[in-house]
Amino acid sequence: MLDKRLLSELDGLTIGLVLLLSLLGVVMIYSAAHVQGGGYYLRQLTWIGVSLAALFLVLLVDYKVLLGLAFPFYVLVVAVLAALMVFARLVAGTKSWVTMGGFRAQPSEIAKVALILVLARLFAEHRGAHVRWPRLITALILTAAPVMLIVLQPDLGTALTFLPILLGALILAGLRRRTIIVSLVLAAAVAAGGWNFVLKDYQKKRLTTLMHPTADTRGAGYQILQSKIAIGSGGFFGKGFLRGSQSQLRFLPARHTDFVLSVVGEEFGFVGIAVVLGLYVLFLTRLFLVAGTARDRAGVYLVFMVALLLAFQFFINVLMIIGLFPVTGVPLPLLSYGGSSLVSTYLAVGLVLNIRMRRFANV
Amino acid sequence: MRERIYEDLTLILRRARVVFIVCAALAGLLLFYYWKVQILDHEKYWTLAEANRTRVRVLTAPRGLIRDREGGILADNTAGFRVSLDRENAANPAASVNALSRLLELDPAVLKDRLAATGELGAFQPVVVKDNLTLEEVSRLESRRLELPEVIVEAEPKRSYPGHRFAAHVLGYLQIMTPEDLQSPLGKRHRPNDMAGKTGIERQYDGLLTGTDGTLYEVVDSLGRTRGEISRREPVQGQDLWLALDSELQRKAEELLGDREGAIVVLDARTGELLTLASFPTYDPNGFISRFTPQEWVNLTADPTFPLENRTIRGLYSPGSIFKMVMALGGLDAGAIGPGTTFYCAGSTTIYGNPFGCWNAAGHGAMNLSDAIKNSCNIYFYQVGRRLGIDQIAAYAQLAGLGQKTGIDIPGEKEGLVPTSEWKLRTAKVPWFPGETISVAIGQGPLLVTPLQIARVTALVARRGVPVTPRLVREEGPLPTPDRVAVPASVFERVVEGMWRSVNDGGTGKAAAVEGFNICGKTGSTQVMSREHAEQLARQGKEVKTHSWFSGFGPRDNPRVVVTVLVEYGGGGGAMAAVLARDLFELYARKYAR
Numbered sequence: 004m005l006d007k008r009l010l011s012e013l014d015g016l017t018i019g020l021v022l023l024l025s026l027l028g029v030v031m032i033y034s035a036a037h038v039q040g041g042g043y044y045l046r047q048l049t050w051i052g053v054s055l056a057a058l059f060l061v062l063l064v065d066y067k068v069l070l071g072l073a074f075p076f077y078v079l080v081v082a083v084l085a086a087l088m089v090f091a092r093l094v095a096g097t098k099s100w101v102t103m104g105g106f107r108a109q110p111s112e113i114a115k116v117a118l119i120l121v122l123a124r125l126f127a128e129h130r131g132a133h134v135r136w137p138r139l140i141t142a143l144i145l146t147a148a149p150v151m152l153i154v155l156q157p158d159l160g161t162a163l164t165f166l167p168i169l170l171g172a173l174i175l176a177g178l179r180r181r182t183i184i185v186s187l188v189l190a191a192a193v194a195a196g197g198w199n200f201v202l203k204d205y206q207k208k209r210l211t212t213l214m215h216p217t218a219d220t221r222g223a224g225y226q227i228l229q230s231k232i233a234i235g236s237g238g239f240f241g242k243g244f245l246r247g248s249q250s251q252l253r254f255l256p257a258r259h260t261d262f263v264l265s266v267v268g269e270e271f272g273f274v275g276i277a278v279v280l281g282l283y284v285l286f287l288t289r290l291f292l293v294a295g296t297a298r299d300r301a302g303v304y305l306v307f308m309v310a311l312l313l314a315f316q317f318f319i320n321v322l323m324i325i326g327l328f329p330v331t332g333v334p335l336p337l338l339s340y341g342g343s344s345l346v347s348t349y350l351a352v353g354l355v356l357n358i359r360m361r362r363f364a365n366v
Numbered sequence: 367m368r369e370r371i372y373e374d375l376t377l378i379l380r381r382a383r384v385v386f387i388v389c390a391a392l393a394g395l396l397l398f399y400y401w402k403v404q405i406l407d408h409e410k411y412w413t414l415a416e417a418n419r420t421r422v423r424v425l426t427a428p429r430g431l432i433r434d435r436e437g438g439i440l441a442d443n444t445a446g447f448r449v450s451l452d453r454e455n456a457a458n459p460a461a462s463v464n465a466l467s468r469l470l471e472l473d474p475a476v477l478k479d480r481l482a483a484t485g486e487l488g489a490f491q492p493v494v495v496k497d498n499l500t501l502e503e504v505s506r507l508e509s510r511r512l513e514l515p516e517v518i519v520e521a522e523p524k525r526s527y528p529g530h531r532f533a534a535h536v537l538g539y540l541q542i543m544t545p546e547d548l549q550s551p552l553g554k555r556h557r558p559n560d561m562a563g564k565t566g567i568e569r570q571y572d573g574l575l576t577g578t579d580g581t582l583y584e585v586v587d588s589l590g591r592t593r594g595e596i597s598r599r600e601p602v603q604g605q606d607l608w609l610a611l612d613s614e615l616q617r618k619a620e621e622l623l624g625d626r627e628g629a630i631v632v633l634d635a636r637t638g639e640l641l642t643l644a645s646f647p648t649y650d651p652n653g654f655i656s657r658f659t660p661q662e663w664v665n666l667t668a669d670p671t672f673p674l675e676n677r678t679i680r681g682l683y684s685p686g687s688i689f690k691m692v693m694a695l696g697g698l699d700a701g702a703i704g705p706g707t708t709f710y711c712a713g714s715t716t717i718y719g720n721p722f723g724c725w726n727a728a729g730h731g732a733m734n735l736s737d738a739i740k741n742s743c744n745i746y747f748y749q750v751g752r753r754l755g756i757d758q759i760a761a762y763a764q765l766a767g768l769g770q771k772t773g774i775d776i777p778g779e780k781e782g783l784v785p786t787s788e789w790k791l792r793t794a795k796v797p798w799f800p801g802e803t804i805s806v807a808i809g810q811g812p813l814l815v816t817p818l819q820i821a822r823v824t825a826l827v828a829r830r831g832v833p834v835t836p837r838l839v840r841e842e843g844p845l846p847t848p849d850r851v852a853v854p855a856s857v858f859e860r861v862v863e864g865m866w867r868s869v870n871d872g873g874t875g876k877a878a879a880v881e882g883f884n885i886c887g888k889t890g891s892t893q894v895m896s897r898e899h900a901e902q903l904a905r906q907g908k909e910v911k912t913h914s915w916f917s918g919f920g921p922r923d924n925p926r927v928v929v930t931v932l933v934e935y936g937g938g939g940g941a942m943a944a945v946l947a948r949d950l951f952e953l954y955a956r957k958y959a960r
Contacts, residue, residue, distance in 0.1 A: 132377060174385060175378040232418065235403045235411025248419040252587040273404040277397060284393050291386040300373055307382050314389050321396055325403060 061353030160332030241272030427577025515590025538566020610639030638834030686892030689809030696762030739864025751807025887918020889939030
C-alpha cells in the first residue's frame with residue numbers, strides 16, 4: 004500500500020514539529036511531576052511511541068478508504084460512549100474512562116477523530132456557497148450525539164473541544180446570515196437551559212471564578228491565581244529547569260496535565276512561552292498549508308477541522324492558564340500528560356499527513 | 367500553484383485562509399499578553415511567588431538571667447513547647463480552631479477570644495494558642511501535622527524561676543502583652559503574644575533582659591510543610607542582671623516572716639544596695655508563665671491579703687515610734703530641745719485639754735532625749751511635737767525621705783503621706799488641729815510610710831546625715847556620693863546614742879542585740895485601729911495586736927547594714943520585730959563582718 008514514492012512525500016517537517024513539541028512536553032512533565040514519583044515522563048514517552056505507531060498505521064490506508072468507513076466507525080464510537088454511561092465506574096468524578104486491565108483510555112478523545120471523519124464525509128459532496136438546512140441539521144445531530152454523552156459524563160472541557168470541529172465544517176460549507184442568527188438564538192437558549200439544568204455547581208463556579216479570580220484564593224480561583232503567579236514570576240528567562248518554586252513546591256495545580264505550560268512559563272520565562280507559541284504557530288501554519296494542497300473537498304475539510312481542533316485546544320489552554328478563560332480541563336495538545344489525548348492528536352495529524360501524501364490525483 | 371484536476375476548491379480555501387489569519391493574529395495578541403504578565407507585571411508575581419514559598423518564623427530570644435550577688439540564678443530559661451496558629455495558612459480558620467480545641471482540650475470560646483484579642487496587629491503573625499505543652503500534647507499535634515499545616519509546634523525558651531516563691535516580689539513576673547501594652551513603650555520591644563515584664567526587676571529592666579528575636583525564613587510547600595531554610599538570624603539573648611540580693615539573707619528573712627504578713631528590708635548602709643527585700647504573702651511567678659487558669663487568677667487577685675503586692679514598697683503603714691528618730695533629729699536641729707532637755711513622764715499628760723497617755727502607764731519619770739529614745743517614751747515626744755508644730759515636723763520628715771519615693775529600681779513604689787496644715791486644708795477643707803500634731807509626734811495620725819522608706823531613714827541616721835538610694839541591681843564602678851542633708855552630724859550622733867541604748871542598755875530594742883556587733887535600733891508598735899476602739903477592746907479583755915516595727919543598723923561606728931522589719935499584727939516591736947531583726951543582724955555579722 005505504501006510505495007517508495009508515497010514515502011518520499013511524507014511530511015518530515017510536521018512530524019518533526021510534533022515530535023519536538025511532544026519531547027518538550029516530556030521534559031516539562033518531568034519537571035512538574037518528578038517530586039511526586041509515578042514516572043509520568045516515562046509513561047508519556049511510552050505514549051509517544053504508541054501514538055507514532057498509530058500515526059503510521061493511519062498513513063498505510065488511503066484516507067478515501069478511511070472516509071468510506073467513517074460512518075460505521077462513528078456509530079461504533081458513539082455506542083461505546085453510550086455504554087460508558089451505563090457501565091463505567093466513576094473516576095475522578097466522571098465516567099469518561101474505559102478500563103481494560105491496567106490500561107485506561109478516554110473514548111471521548113477518539114470520538115473527535117470519528118466526528119472529523121464523519122463530517123468530512125458529509126460535506127464532501129457539498130458544492131454550493133452556503134449550507135442547506137438538511138445537511139446543517141445532520142451535521143448538528145452528528146455532533147450533538149457524542150457531545151451530549153460527554154457532557155453527561157460529565158466532562159465539559161472535552162465536550163467543548165467538539166465545537167471547533169463542527170464550526171470548522173460550517174465555516175467551510177458557508178452559512179447564510181439568517182442561519183447564523185437563528186443558530187445564535189438557539190445557542191443562547193441552549194446556554195441558558197444548560198446553565199440552569201445541566202451544569203453542575205463546580206462547573207458554574209469555574210465560570211464565575213474567571214470574573215473574580217482573587218475573591219476566593221483558596222477555592223476555585225486558587226488554580227488560576229497560582230498559575231498566573233507561576234507564569235508572571237518566571238520573568239524573561241525564567242527561574243531555570245527544576246527551579247520554579249510554584250511548580251516544585253506544588254503550589255501550581257495539575258502541573259503535568261492542564262497547567263504544563265505554566266511550568267514552562269515559570270522555569271523558562273517569556274522566552275520559553277515564546278518558543279512554544281512559535282513552534283505551535285509554525286505547526287498550525289503547516290497544517291493550514293496542507294489544506295491548500297489537498298486534492299479533494301473532503302481532504303480540505305478534514306485538514307481544516309483537524310487544524311481548527313488543535314488551534315482551539317491550544318488557545319483555550321493558553322488563555323486558561325493565564326486567567327483569560329475558565330478552568331475547563333482542556334489540556335495543551337502534545338505537551339500535556341495524557342495518553343488518550345496524545346493518541347488522538349497523533350491520529351488527527353496522521354490524517355493530515357495522509358492527505359498531503361496522497362495529494363496527487365493520478366496516484 | 368498546482369492545477370486542480372477534479373474540483374474547484376478556491377472558495378473553501380479562501381475561507382480557511384481567513385480563519386488561519388485570525389488564529390495567527392490571536393497568537394500574536396496572546397504573546398503580547400504573556401509579555402505583560404511576565405515582563406511588565408513580573409515584580410508583582412515574583413513577590414507573590416516568594417510570599418507563597420517563604421514563611422517567616424520568629425525565633426524567640428531567651429531573656430537575660432537574673433542572678434543574686436553571688437551569681438546564683440534567680441530567673442532562668444528552660445525549653446518549652448508552644449503551639450501557634452498561622453491563620454494566613456489556614457484554609458478554614460474556624461475549623462482549625464475547633465480542631466485545636468479538641469486536641470488540646472481547650473474551650474473553643476477562650477481560643478476565639480485569644481485570637482480576637484490580637485486584633486489586626488497580629489493578622490499575619492502566627493498566634494500562640496498554648497505554651498508549655500506536655501509531651502503528650504506535642505505528639506498529639508505532630509501526628510496531625512499533615513491535616514493541620516497551619517498549626518505550628520515549636521520549641522521556645524521559657525522563663526522559669528527555680529526558687530518559685532523565693533524573692534518573687536523582687537523579680538516580679540511576666541505577662542502576655544495586652545493591646546494597651548502594645549501601644550506603650552513595651553510594644554516597641556515586644557510582639558503580640560509575647561510575655562513582657564509586668565512588675566519588679568522583670569519590668570524595670572525589661573529593655574535589658576529582653577533579647578533580640580531572631581528570624582528564620584524557610585521554604586514551605588503548598589501544604590505548609592517545611593522544605594528548607596533560606597536564611598536565619600540567630601536570636602540574641604538578653605543581658606544578664608546581677609542583683610545585690612544576698613540569697614542567704616533573703617531566705618532567712620522569708621523564713622523569719624513565716625506565714626506572718628509583713629516585710630523585711632536589709633540594706634547595705636555603705637552603698638544602698640538591697641541585700642534583702644522580703645514580703646509576705648507571696649506568689650509563684652512561674653504561674654504566670656504557664657498561664658493561670660481563670661480560677662487561679664481570681665484566687666490570686668481576690669485574696670484579701672494581696673499576695674501580689676510588694677509590701678516593702680507598696681505597703682502603707684503608720685510608722686509609730688519608729689518616727690521618733692525623725693522627731694529627735696528635728697527637735698534637736700530646730701532647737702526645740704537640747705541634748706539635756708528633760709521632760710517628766712508620769713504615764714499620761716494633758717495637752718490642749720486632752721489626755722494623752724504613754725505606752726508605759728506607770729510612767730518613765732524624768733527623761734532626757736537619749737532616755738526617751740531608749741524607752742520610746744511618748745510623753746517626751748508629745749512635748750517635742752508640740753514645740754515643733756506640724757509643718758516643721760513635716761519638713762524634717764520630708765528631709766528624711768518620707769512622703770516621697772525612695773528611688774528604688776523597681777516600679778510601683780508608693781510615696782506614703784506626710785501631713786501638713788496645708789494638706790489638711792486642701793483635702794479635708796478644715797484647719798489642722800494642734801491636737802493632731804501630738805498623734806503625729808509618735809508616728810500615728812495620717813502619717814503613712816513604707817518599710818523601705820523607714821530603712822532609708824535608718825540609713826540616713828546611720829550615715830549621720832548622708833542619704834542613700836536603695837538599689838537592687840549591682841552598679842559597676844563607684845557610686846555617686848549624695849549630698850548630705852542640712853542637719854549637722856552631731857545631731858545624728860545624739861539620735862544614734864539613743865538608738866544604741868535602746869538595744870544595748872535595756873531599752874525597748876534589747877531583743878535585737880547581737881554580741882559584738884554593736885547594733886543601734888528603734889522599735890515601733892502601731893495601733894491599727896482608732897485609739898477609742900482599741901481601748902474598748904482592751905476593756906473587754908480582748909487582745910489588741912499592733913503592727914510590730916523594728917529598724918536598726920550596725921555596727922554603731924562605720925555602719926554596714928540596715929535591717930528594717932515590719933510584722934502586721936505582730937504585737938510589740940520589741941517582742942516581735944526586734945527578735946527577727948536580731949537573727950538577720952547575726953547572720954549578716956557572721957557572713958560579712960567577721
